[in-house]
Amino acid sequence: xxxxxLVVITSLLFTFSAFAIDTGKAFDDPExxxxxxxxxxxxxxxxxxxxxxKDSNAFIAADLRREIQRLMSEGKSDAEVAEFLVTRYGDxxxxxxxxxxKTMFLWIAPFAFILFAVFALVRVVRHRMALPIDDEAEVDGxxx
Amino acid sequence: xxxxxxxxxxxxxxxPILILGLRSDPRELPSQYIGKPAPEFxxxxxxxxxxxxxxxxxxxxxxxxxxxxxxCAGCRAEHDFLMQLNREQVIPIYAINWRxxxxxxxxxxAQLGDPYVASGFDEDGRVGIDWGxxxxxETFLVNAEGYVLFRYPGPLNRxxxxxxxxxxxxxLKK
Numbered sequence: 001x002x003x004x005x006l007v008v009i010t011s012l013l014f015t016f017s018a019f020a021i022d023t024g025k026a027f028d029d030p031e032x033x034x035x036x037x038x039x040x041x042x043x044x045x046x047x048x049x050x051x052x053x054k055d056s057n058a059f060i061a062a063d064l065r066r067e068i069q070r071l072m073s074e075g076k077s078d079a080e081v082a083e084f085l086v087t088r089y090g091d092x093x094x095x096x097x098x099x100x101x102k103t104m105f106l107w108i109a110p111f112a113f114i115l116f117a118v119f120a121l122v123r124v125v126r127h128r129m130a131l132p133i134d135d136e137a138e139v140d141g142x143x144x
Numbered sequence: 145x146x147x148x149x150x151x152x153x154x155x156x157x158x159x160p161i162l163i164l165g166l167r168s169d170p171r172e173l174p175s176q177y178i179g180k181p182a183p184e185f186x187x188x189x190x191x192x193x194x195x196x197x198x199x200x201x202x203x204x205x206x207x208x209x210x211x212x213x214x215x216c217a218g219c220r221a222e223h224d225f226l227m228q229l230n231r232e233q234v235i236p237i238y239a240i241n242w243r244x245x246x247x248x249x250x251x252x253x254a255q256l257g258d259p260y261v262a263s264g265f266d267e268d269g270r271v272g273i274d275w276g277x278x279x280x281x282e283t284f285l286v287n288a289e290g291y292v293l294f295r296y297p298g299p300l301n302r303x304x305x306x307x308x309x310x311x312x313x314x315x316l317k318k
Contacts, residue, residue, distance in 0.1 A: 046278035049171060059243060060278060063269040088183075088276040090176050120150075 026069045039068055039081055042095045052095065175284075175295035176276050182209070182284070182292050183274040187264030190241050190249055197262040201238065202286050206316055208237045209284040210260070211272065213244040214252045216280040222299035223256050229305075230259035235313065239263040242272045242280055285312060 027033045037054065043064060045056040053061040053068075064085070071081050085093045097103040177183060186198035202209065210226065212219040226237060239260040241249050246265060253263075266272055275284070278297070285294040294312055296304060 046173060059269070060273075063243075063273055067270075067273060087176060088273060089173065089278070090276075092173060 026065075027072070032072065035078070036069060036072060039072075039078065040065055043068070043085060044093045044095055046089055046093060172297075173276075173278055175292065177284075177292040178294065180292060182286050182290050183271075183276075185240070185264060185266075185271040185274065187240070187266055187271060190239075190246065190253070190263035190265045193265070195262075197238065197264045199290060201262065203288065203290045205236060205288055206313060207261075207286050208235055209275075209286055210237055210239045211242050211275070211277050211280050211282040211284075212239055212263075213242050213280050214248045215244070218299040219281045220256075222281055222301065223259070225299075225301050225305070226259040227257045236261045240266050240271055240275070242266050242277065243269040285309060287316060 025033055026036045040054040041052050043053045045051045045053045045058055045061045045064075047058045047060050048056045051061075053064045067084070068081055071084055076084075082094055082098060086098070091097050091100070091103055097106055099107060182199055182202055184199050186196055189195045189197050208229075229235065230237060237260050239262070241263045243266065246267075249263070249265075253260075264271065275282075281297075281299055283296045283300055284292050285296075287293050293316075294308070296308055298304075300309075
């Protein structure tokens with residue numbers, strides 16, 4: 001096995017895949033372009049469900065990008081764009097779901113879990129603090 | 145006893161939630177239009193660009209709206225069954241030919257038969273998006289008032305028909 005072969009093999013380990021997703025700018029105005037890129041990054045592709053429409057080259061993703069571009073150039077706000085998507089595909093398409101009865105659980109659950117964890121921690125610590133300390137000698141004895 | 149009570153309660157609450165999670169299909173996207181008026185559309189027909197087919201055509205009779213395209217393998221799979229529905233005059237089938245090319249689609253219908261009352265030609269996919277389509281084929285059941293009752297994603301066949309569509313249509317005819 002020559003060194004050259006090894007070099008080729010190792011260099012192959014460092015390849016990356018490249019995807020051709022339309023790279024043309026949607027807006028000339030940099031502020032609008034930034035808004036557009038944020039919106040498409042926050043929209044889930046409905047056929048390829050673990051990608052945003054920014055990362056997907058499925059044609060539904062392309063269609064949704066085009067629709068978002070159209071709505072934005074009509075002067076629609078972010079909320080109106082979200083409304084457009086949700087009427088058609090439901091809350092599921094938004095990676096940052098809106099606050100509503102249905103999505104309330106998503107928003108509250110993490111805080112509820114943290115609160116529960118803090119409560120449990122306090123209880124455990126309190127309980128341990130109340131324990132007598134006199135079993136230290138015993139522990140030492142076990143180590144020896 | 146008290147020591148195990150809290151974890152026990154947690155487990156009792158969590159288990160049904162997890163079982164529900166296992167049973168539901170996370171890829172399934174329920175249609176947003178169930179029980180609502182079918183999204184408006186007005187498209188040139190596939191066969192004659194001068195003629196139109198629109199939401200108005202759907203009123204007056206229970207009908208199907210089938211989303212299809214020549215690039216869609218599932219559409220080929222369900223085509224014979226759609227032909228059969230048409231032969232048996234079960235229900236009028238309207239179609240949205242979604243993101244397709246006209247000559248190819250016309251060829252398809254010429255070769256395999258045309259089960260549709262009319263196919264709207266949705267070249268750029270606007271109507272598909274308005275209907276919340278996320279893949280082809282998809283089939284919507286629309287009642288005589290033009291309301292969407294049910295949407296089935298995926299190819300139709302006899303089993304799907306008997307299980308999902310027939311009971312709903314029978315319910316309407318009562």
